[in-house]
Amino acid sequence: MAREITKTFECQICQQSFGYKFHLTRHTTLVHLNVKKFQCETCERRFGLKHHLKRHVKHVHVDSTRESCQTYLPSKSGLDYHVKTVKTGHEDMRLFKCTKCEKSYAYDSKLKSHLKVYHLKMKPFRCMLCQKDFGLNSDLQIHIERVHEQKKRFQCELCKFTSFHHIDLRRHIECVHEKMKPFKCNICLLEFGLKGNMLSHKNNVHLKIVKNEKKIPIFSTGN
Numbered sequence: 001m002a003r004e005i006t007k008t009f010e011c012q013i014c015q016q017s018f019g020y021k022f023h024l025t026r027h028t029t030l031v032h033l034n035v036k037k038f039q040c041e042t043c044e045r046r047f048g049l050k051h052h053l054k055r056h057v058k059h060v061h062v063d064s065t066r067e068s069c070q071t072y073l074p075s076k077s078g079l080d081y082h083v084k085t086v087k088t089g090h091e092d093m094r095l096f097k098c099t100k101c102e103k104s105y106a107y108d109s110k111l112k113s114h115l116k117v118y119h120l121k122m123k124p125f126r127c128m129l130c131q132k133d134f135g136l137n138s139d140l141q142i143h144i145e146r147v148h149e150q151k152k153r154f155q156c157e158l159c160k161f162t163s164f165h166h167i168d169l170r171r172h173i174e175c176v177h178e179k180m181k182p183f184k185c186n187i188c189l190l191e192f193g194l195k196g197n198m199l200s201h202k203n204n205v206h207l208k209i210v211k212n213e214k215k216i217p218i219f220s221t222g223n
Helices: 021-032 050-062 076-085 108-119 137-148 166-177 195-214
Strands: none
Touching: none
């Protein structure tokens, strides 16, 4: 009889438990941090696990049954939805076009929702805690969790930083712990970890200098 493994390692983000610390670390890296270090040499698509990359190469680049954008879908329904909703790589199937802007959708229901929220400014979902209105119920739920409940779903394993969204956690790790600075000022070439910091730098340093240089002194007429 096989020995039952006690799952003593719990993910602090989603509470999923694992029998080995290695499995917990891999889970956090792949699921919550979305790290993808295995890259396809043919289409440059990235994967978190090596066997996922091998499966991708086999189904997309080796087999003859491939789509024009090189995306592998496990089911025909998923493929049909992908072809309809994704424009890049194959014929545009988004036939429902908005007459007020350049947006287009594969389904009429999506277009109607777009018109109500963005053009008619309809906001039928109200927060009962602060009376703020939202166009989509999903936006209301995110607002409640983020603002009123102040939920912090993700925590950095290297420090005490917490965030509501996994993207904020990944950005924190890249900027603070990995010292990545992908945003460069095109005027002085100073590099920043966050785009907001770079824009703030340009506004406060370079645009401020331009405004000061354009100021015209006003002299007294001596009346």
